[in-house]
Structures are given as structure tokens and as C-alpha cells.
Amino acid sequence: MSDAPRDPQDPSPHVPVLLRPILAAVSPVHGVWVDGTFGAGGYSRGLLAAGAARVIGIDRDPLAFRMAAPWAGQYGDRLQLVAGNFAELDELAAGPVDGVVLDLGVSSMQLDQAERGFSFQKDGPLDMRMSQHGPSAADLVNSASEEALADILYHYGEERASRRIAHAIVTARAAAPITRTLQLAEIIARCLPRPKPGQSHPATRSFQGLRIAVNGEFQALADGLAAATRALRPGGLLAVVTFHSLEDRVVKRYLQVASGHAGQTNRFAPAAAAAEAPMFEVLTKKAIGPDARELAENPRSRSAKLRIARRTAAPYRPIAAARLDLPELPNAHAGARPRKGPR
Numbered sequence: 001m002s003d004a005p006r007d008p009q010d011p012s013p014h015v016p017v018l019l020r021p022i023l024a025a026v027s028p029v030h031g032v033w034v035d036g037t038f039g040a041g042g043y044s045r046g047l048l049a050a051g052a053a054r055v056i057g058i059d060r061d062p063l064a065f066r067m068a069a070p071w072a073g074q075y076g077d078r079l080q081l082v083a084g085n086f087a088e089l090d091e092l093a094a095g096p097v098d099g100v101v102l103d104l105g106v107s108s109m110q111l112d113q114a115e116r117g118f119s120f121q122k123d124g125p126l127d128m129r130m131s132q133h134g135p136s137a138a139d140l141v142n143s144a145s146e147e148a149l150a151d152i153l154y155h156y157g158e159e160r161a162s163r164r165i166a167h168a169i170v171t172a173r174a175a176a177p178i179t180r181t182l183q184l185a186e187i188i189a190r191c192l193p194r195p196k197p198g199q200s201h202p203a204t205r206s207f208q209g210l211r212i213a214v215n216g217e218f219q220a221l222a223d224g225l226a227a228a229t230r231a232l233r234p235g236g237l238l239a240v241v242t243f244h245s246l247e248d249r250v251v252k253r254y255l256q257v258a259s260g261h262a263g264q265t266n267r268f269a270p271a272a273a274a275a276e277a278p279m280f281e282v283l284t285k286k287a288i289g290p291d292a293r294e295l296a297e298n299p300r301s302r303s304a305k306l307r308i309a310r311r312t313a314a315p316y317r318p319i320a321a322a323r324l325d326l327p328e329l330p331n332a333h334a335g336a337r338p339r340k341g342p343r
Helices: 020-025 041-052 060-076 086-093 136-142 147-156 162-175 180-189 204-215 217-230 243-260 268-273 292-297 297-304
Strands: 032-036 054-059 079-083 097-103 232-242 278-281 305-311
Touching: 020 041, 020 232, 020 305, 032 041, 032 086, 041 054, 041 097, 054 060, 054 086, 060 079, 086 097, 086 217, 097 217, 136 147, 136 162, 136 204, 147 162, 147 204, 162 180, 162 204, 180 204, 204 217, 217 232, 217 243, 232 243, 243 278, 243 305, 292 297
Parallel strands: 032 054, 032 097, 054 079, 097 232
Antiparallel strands: 232 305, 278 305
């Protein structure tokens, strides 16, 4: 959710979340940067204005580059746009880079267009596909088992009423397919108490869980962090903006492990860990959030967190997924049993 709303007639990009603290932390900006989640281009423009010699903007959403067409040309060769997933950014960048910025989740560019199906506040087709290819949220909602839906809502959306909601979805789809965003939002809302003033919409967590499942976001995040590690030259900087606790937990854990500061899980681990040269130096002891000015400019930034790290000269080594606390569906592996919990 990186970008603040804008006038649709204004060709300039949305204002990206936490751009000011990113630029302050990485100043002076120089060399080649990768904007791994290009979106409306706000981070790319900010980096170029701050002194980056070149920015490689990567996005899997074709709309991002269509929207950038009116202004991208003014940067000439300094801005290179590449279609693809940031999980492969090292290959797409084709060479060592001086910095990588990743802004996770869905952007306002996507939320603001009802036809993309990300918003529970606007009626549109139940889509949610960032790449606009592959199975949609409607396909998932209308074909997955009740148990699978409950697991997605619970593990990816942190929805405690996931079983109740999954049952309601399966019951509703038996009468008619669920194909619209407001149709699904209303089914979910009937399962939960009416929100009090200031509380989020009842469908917030469920829509998050479905979006993450449709787009394979957690695996892409793990792969993207690894790709950024491979792409960065020694001294290069990695800045990651997250928007919910599950994303932030994965980024925090990756940087802990990659910097040699991860807690040991068993008594046999310390000797092995000591032999691993740290791949990163973490520059943000605590995640940076939006200040009062940013919250006033863009209320959607309220849940954003920024973490920054500097690449060392240590060679890249893969980090096992088990060490990253990746949210995982209970039945992702053969023979796994569903997790018990207050769903």
C-alpha cells in the first residue's frame, strides 16, 4: 500500500510511503538502484532526484508501465523499466547494484481501481491478481475446500473467525458463484461484529489472506530478499517497506539471520552459526514508522514499517525457509494436519 491517492488526470506518480526516511538513511544516493516494486514510480523518481545514476524499475503488473508512459521518458537511460517479479531481481538487473528498495503488498494504484478486485470498499470483479495472469481470487473462493479457505484466512490473514467465514463462503457459493468484491465483503461482514469507530473493515484480514494466496506473496518475499542479497555489491543498501506484521516478521527474521544476530533454536546451532560470515549489517535497530506529517499526508501509511541493511563483502549463501518463520498453510506438505486454533 505504498502510494497515496492522486488526481487521475495528474500524470505524476503517487507519493510513496516512507520515502523521506529512506532517502535520509541511504544518503548520499549514488550508483545503480533497483526499485523492485515499481508501482506508480514514486520511489524510482525519488531515488533519481536524490542522485542515483540509474534506476531499474521492476513490476509484474502491466498497468504500472502503462501509467508511467507519460513521464518515464523524461529520464532517458537513467530509468529502465523491466517487466517481472522482484523475486528474480538479480537476474533482471543483470549486474551488481548499489541499492534495492522493496515496497510490499498492494499499492493504491491497484486499490483505487475497482476492476482489479483488491478493494472491499468498491464493487468490482473478484480478481486480486497483481500480474493479471493465472487463477483469480474468484477461482480460489469458488473452488477451494472449506478447510483450505479457513487455513488461508487464518494463516495469511490472521483472521480468528476464519472457520466461520469459510463456512459462510461455502454455503453462499452453493447458491450462486461469488464473483464480486462487495458480494464477498458482505458475506464476511455478516460473520463478524459491527466494527466500532476507528476499527478496520470486517473484510480487511480476509481480503489480505486471499490476496496473499492468489499472488504467492510470501514465497516471492523470501525469494526477493535472497535475490536482493545476490544482486547487491559490498556496501550496497537494502530498504524494505512492509504493511502488516506477517511481512515484517519475515523481513526482520531474514535480516537477523543474514546479519548473524538470529537467536539459536537449539544447543547444536551456535558453532555452525559462528562460522557464517554476516551478509548484512542491519542499520535500523527498530523498524521505522511514519511520522505525523506522513500520516497526515497519507493515512494509508499508518501500518508501514521500514527496515534498512547494508550488504557486506561476505559471499551469498541461501537461508533455509525454516529459519524465516514464513507463514505456511498446514496442508502445504503431504500428511500435515490442520492447525488447531481459535478460528
